[in-house]
Amino acid sequence: MTEPLVQMRGISKAYPGVVALRDVDFAIGRGEVRALLGKNGAGKSTLVKILAGVERPDEGSILMDGAPVSLRTPMDGIKAGIATVHQELSVVPELSIAENVFLGRWPKRGGGIDWRAMEREAHAALEVLGLDLDPRQPVARISVAQRQLVEIARALRQGARLLILDEPTSSLVAQEAETLIRVVRRLAEQGTSVIYISHRMDEIRRVAQSLTVMRDGRHIATTAVGDVTNRQIVEMLLGSTQAEGEVVRSAPAKRSPLLSIRGLEVAPRIQDASFEIRAGEVLGIAGVLGSGRTELLQAIAGLRTIDSGSMTLSGSDFRPASLRDARANGIFMTPEDRRGEGAVMMLGIDENLVMASWGSVSRGGVIDRAAMREKVTASIRALGIKLAHPSEPLGNLSGGNQQKVVIGKALNAAPRILLLDEPTRGVDIGAKRQIYQLMRKAAEEGLAVVFVSGEIEEFCEVCDRVLILRGGSITAEVEGEAIRTETLSELTTGEQGVH
Amino acid sequence: QELTIGALYLDAQGFYGGIKKGIEAGAGDSSVRLLGQNSQGDAAKEAQFASTLIASKVSAIIMSPVSATASVPVVKQASEAGIPVICYNTCVNDEDAKKYVKALVTTDQFKLGYDVGLVAGDYFKGKGIDKPRFGILNCDVYEACVQRKAGFKKAVEETVPGVEWAADQAGFEPGKSTETATTMLTGDTAINAMFATTDNGTIGAIQGIMASGRQGQAVVFGNDISVQLAQYLINAPETLIATNGQQPQQMGKDSVAMALKAIKGEAIDTYLTIVPTEMFLSSDPDKVKAWLEARPDGIP
């Protein structure tokens, strides 16, 4: 085998209270697509951040083309030909889409920025990823998924020798993920090396030739993808022979509708949606990007003005006038943008967990610390959150663990209807399973859980019923055994056989 | 045993630069330690600094109280702590001053305005103008300025009863007073005279006339004297007619002398020391030049 493009040797990195990497060796060849796998907090992002020059290792060395390189700043990384899409979105909301695609490397003409060329090329770069947007609008106005594509476009444009994608598809649906995978494969054929981090097992097999598994900051194994089964991968990831979860769905029991919705219209995307949410079930909502899943949940949660349609909650008329109104009626929603809307990164993990349920851990406005600690401890155990101390800032946690805190907050709010918008984004396989179980448990306790996800496979594992949202209305409903990947993807896209 | 005197300056305008120099000179002559502080025209800050001086048991306090009423409590507090208080420039109201203040060294503020008012009145009478129209740059937030303005108005009204008081705006900060004067003069083209109650206001008035191109049509009467005003008296005699100057350095020195007397328990014969004012006229450039020569450092 030829000399690898990049070699990392004996990399160690510690954060206050946490050792993120312990003596990790890592190497990738030219034109190789390497999947990097591991539980939340395993150290994947830290490893690639060190490659990108964002973080500096405490120990260890990096070689490119066999020669040692010093990657001390993001600039060094970019100069060395390493382009990175980081896990946490790093767009500037106030700037236009075009400017974000070219961030820091705006095309110049005659001393000034060439806006025309920039907009044209940005549009072209996004089109490659299947996105047709006016590149002049500010990024603040586009969805999380679209922002993620903007960042990918930025990295692709750099013409790098090594492309790092840290959970690039976390907020994408199957179609976009598919487009991205095609783009990555093409790049690899042209000689670009790619490190691809994802928790989605099916993607890994389609995009990567080899994979590296990490656990607790250690390198566990590197093999060709073909040499291992999914089951083996999961075992390496989790570090135990923890059983591959069977479908956790419960027996379909017909329950009475909790919330019935007829002819719902929410400008601009939801036209005529009719469906019902039943207590004690996990209801999935599937749709393509921009099909209006988020808007639908937001309308129910009182975050959007409903233009027309009728709703009945437990048999009586109901129209959520505001977030507080919905909340008072037992409806709670977790947003898809964790950093922007889901949690307060500066505050402690404990406070984030009880933020939506202060009433239950306070008396007369004064916090009952003992009650709070008990509740927080229970949540941390139930969700399996990996942390150093409950009161450390949430921002210190790995992405997946942050997501668990957001869900924990929602569960602590004790709603009757729990709306989860992409709750498993960036969550590892083990934790996903825990989250499914939490959803199931909540349903068994009588909650109605509504679940939006971009990964169709997830519906099969946890949902009792799945609604298909297309063109602004509910076009189909699948129940029980009929919930299968192929069926759902046909129904959402209207095409036959994506796979 | 070393004597310590606390000195409070009202703010950091040129006039208090002169006071400070006078006080420092006076203190230096008698090897007194000086604790100085700038009240910045704020009664609250003054109270804070005075309390600090009182708590550290200075031998005397020399101050220009910010207000005739609002400064009473600190003066009283000092007096009750057995620390003699000497007022300069301004003082608390007469009744309380009698009780708590040992001596007052000042310019007669009313007269400071009144005297230049007489000059102004005579100027217009001499020109046969019986309805001069005045714009005023005041510093009414300070009580001394209110008196200057009152004095000036009284004198002018006595000499030319037909006088018209047009605009009357605050103008005592460098720069801002120039802006206000320019606006006034462009806005009211009938104004043919300006009166300002401070050196910065007077400079602003002159510059306002220049900026609005009204040289020869409007004239300035002012208070205070400085190097720059002296320059204008010499170089722009048709614009700045007269300014009535105080003698801050003298005032400072006299205050220290009074303070030393009070500390030693000597009898102070006169509570009130009036430091004379000096009128500077553009028609008498020699006097202006002599004043300039006597002050190579430029401190009034």
Added chain:
Amino acid sequence: MAETRSELYQKFDLRHFLSGRANEIGLLAAILVLYAFLAVFASNFMTLPNQLNILRDAAFVGIIAWGMTLVLISGEIDISVGPHVAFAGVLLASLAQSGVPLPVAALVVVVLGALIGCFTGFLRAFFDVPSFIVTLALWLGLRGTAQVMSDAVPIVIMDFSFQRFGAGSLLGIPTPAIIMLVLFVAFSFVATRTVFGRSVYAVGGNAEAARLSAIPVARIRILVFAITGALAALTGILMASRLGSGNSGAASGLEFDIIAAVVVGGTSLFGGRGTMLGTLFGVIFIAALVNGLVLLGVDPFAQGIVRGVVILVAVMVNIISIKRMRGRM
């Protein structure tokens, strides 16, 4: 299981404790260094009367600073407090002058202060007017109102027992200082132990997340301004009592001193971060510095330079040591 559960919290973790309080520890060290220096070089600095005097001076900044800390933590700013103090004093004096009994007048002034704060918070919360703009308008308007009401001449308050309120002391401790310290305890409690206090942090840290968690963001915003308005009014009353009059020119630039003390105390101008203890240290540090410079006999014109340098050095050393401390753990 129950036991391991509480272990998550209960074992006292010194490193965690210290790293969470690095800012306060650094400030305390800065205060100690300053005190040591002044004790040696400024005669009379360490006397009891002077220390009490520092406390009294600190109160005129500190009382409002507690509210300002909440305002800044919530991601807002209130620059109207200086004129508000002047306005409150003038209003109190003119009410007293027209025969209203002082306690009633004081109550009116404080309630009105809270209402003015509500107004700011209301415009911020419901019309999205930046709080800098609303309080800028108040900054201009309240000083103007005070001047118009009093013609810029202090309005004397005749009641001598009232003067003792701001200038006097209780058990030897100046009344304003006592009020400041009592309020400090109250605000520390509010900031760390109440739902309202924690909600202020949440709103400042991420307003959107707070809203989606059903925290009443608008109400929080209104409340922080109302509290600060009431504290400004209270300070105005104390100041009127100290000066024996309502003075439209009083407290000029006070907003600035207060914000400076709060920021020196480690509160972020961008919201989400800050503690009452830090603010207390910031207030004390600056009050002791101002006092010490007078006693050192530093030339008044040069005092600004020294103050600037000392504040900068103290904050810099603190920031560097916080980083060190965090880095080591």
Added chain:
Amino acid sequence: MAETRSELYQKFDLRHFLSGRANEIGLLAAILVLYAFLAVFASNFMTLPNQLNILRDAAFVGIIAWGMTLVLISGEIDISVGPHVAFAGVLLASLAQSGVPLPVAALVVVVLGALIGCFTGFLRAFFDVPSFIVTLALWLGLRGTAQVMSDAVPIVIMDFSFQRFGAGSLLGIPTPAIIMLVLFVAFSFVATRTVFGRSVYAVGGNAEAARLSAIPVARIRILVFAITGALAALTGILMASRLGSGNSGAASGLEFDIIAAVVVGGTSLFGGRGTMLGTLFGVIFIAALVNGLVLLGVDPFAQGIVRGVVILVAVMVNIISIKRMRGRM
């Protein structure tokens, strides 16, 4: 297909154009209303001399405001500009007094101004000292230095041709106004068309994203302060020329007027958002308002109230109409 798509955004889109400029349109409307009112009620307001006068006054705020806009967009603040103006004037005058030719002295002052700005930016960028703290220290220190240098007594600059620089005019337009407008064009270009300008927005909008994209965040931060420092020095020279002296008490509170004008112009105190045109409108609006109130003969004490109310109403109406406009599109 490809063609229709590119047409989609290449052809001039009125709605897009307007919605991106809603703030400026609103401000322009506010200025027009103010002008209409003053034209009717304030005699001589609409005369050419008075309008030129407004422009001249505006320059003393505007020149620095261009730099301050960049500072605020980058998420920082610079409160030291007022004392910096005074310091620059005093330094210029004392250099001139000691025989340095004025052009050389002016150059020295501007270069030093930029260096002082670099110092601020440096401490911010490399030591994470909040820019509020660094510029607070400068605010105290620069005024103090100016006072010490001059003993608080204005230092006269004898050169009369120099006085024409600040007080005079070119083709009838006041020199400071010309400088302000030329700089406005330059800064508009910088802010919208240069890599540096866009980097300032990126740093203020999301510093972490900027860093990850290899934008030299530290250099940008240093530059915005250096520029503002140089502009403050330039304004100091103009002010000294206008006053005929270097005055340590000059420009008190100027930082406040400037930040107010920039914020009224729609720039966010939290960074990421703002335009030069908005700032220009903010500067003109406030300058015209101040001028108009003098011409209306409003009681000086009441002027603060009127200014506060007018600014608040203008900003509120603007914010509401921006929301409407955005909502409709």
